[in-house]
Amino acid sequence: MLATTHHPFYLKATQLTPPEERMPQADEWRRKVEAYRETLTAAEPDVxxxxxxxHFHQFFADNYPAFLIGKQPIYDATFYNEEREFSIPPFLLQGHEELSGFLLQGLLDRGFDMAVSHELKLDHSIICPIITTRPDADLPVVPIYTNIFAPPLPSPKRFWQLGRAIREVIDAWPSDLTVAAVGSGHLSLELGGPRQFGETGPDPVFDRQAIEWLSKGNIEAILENVTFESMSGAGNATHGFMDLILMMGIAGPIEASYVDDLDLFHTREMYMTWTPEQDGAVLA
Structure with a gap:
């Protein structure tokens, strides 16, 4: 199981900008991402x-599902504004309808009333991790979208519970295929606010604590300390941290096998992998 932040400028900053014009951290950023990628490659996943x-590309405050799963053969990806602003290329990703359907039914059976889409287009929350962990985009995907933007939001505890349920369902999938779970979210993050362009993320204390909690599998500390209000205080887009809680839920309350991070000028990037003992179809 892999959890990562998703910085939409990664490709542009490290590869598409001429070397003499790149940010000072570009080479280190690329080295860290490529090292992190190896944790997925080594697992040899099939799905x-x-x-x-x-990011409000197709869901808005008037109709934003709490949790949604895609179920279709092909996913079109990258919206025009992402191509224009971030230089993220368009993608076509193969879906895995069988696993989507099995997850959907299994989560419904476990009390999660998932929305489902047969016309889902993917944005950079999915494509950035594809670029950083599987740039060949050669594996079928099952996308799961969460509401981290349009209040009222599900609680951190609910994200954790959904992660645990996803793990249960994948473990029960009667298949020989190896499944990897890759999720992206945020640490402290400010978008359009006064703390957006600081030398670090808007709340370095939260960032250090969050990485420590996740890396140690300390769900008790997370649920005791992380609330809608505390995340808002750390930055107006920090609620994306709940997707990282969900990923720890899939892994379970265990220590991470790989942890790395990088301070950029307005955010801290984080890369984490959990490698639980294989059980059924699931891998790290």
Whole structure:
């Protein structure tokens, strides 16, 4: 199971900008991402369950599902504004309808009333982790979208519970295929606010604590300390941290096998992998 932040400028900053014009951290950033990628490559997955969130491209405050799963043969990806602003190329990703359907029914059976889409287009919350962990985009995906943007939001505890349920369902999938779960979210993050362009993320204390909690599998500390209000205080887009809680839920309350991070000028990037003992169809 892999959890990562998703910085939409990664490709542009490290590869598409001429070397003499790149940010000072570009080479280190690329080295860290490529090292992190090896934790997925080594697992030799057959299918990727991808956790992310729609950035108001197709869901809005008037109709934003709490949790949604895609179920279709092909996913079109990358919206025009992402191509224009971030230089993220368009993608076509193969879906895995069998696993989507099995997850959907299994989560319904476990008390999660998932929305389902047969016309889902993916944005950079899914594509950025594809670029950083599987740039060949050669594996079928099952996308799961969460509401981290349009209050009222599900609670951190609910994200944790959904992660645990996803793990149960994948473990029960009667298949020989190896499933990897890759999810992206945020640490402290400010978008359009006064703390957006600081030398670090808007709340370095939260960032250090969050990485420590996740890396140690300390769900008790997370549920005791992380609330809607505390995340708002750390930055107006920090609620994406709940997708990282969901990923720890899939892994379970265990220590991470790989942890790395990088301070950029307005955010801290984080890369984490959990490698639980294989059980059924699930891998790390």
């Amino acid at each position: 990727l369950v991808m956790v992310g969130a729609d």
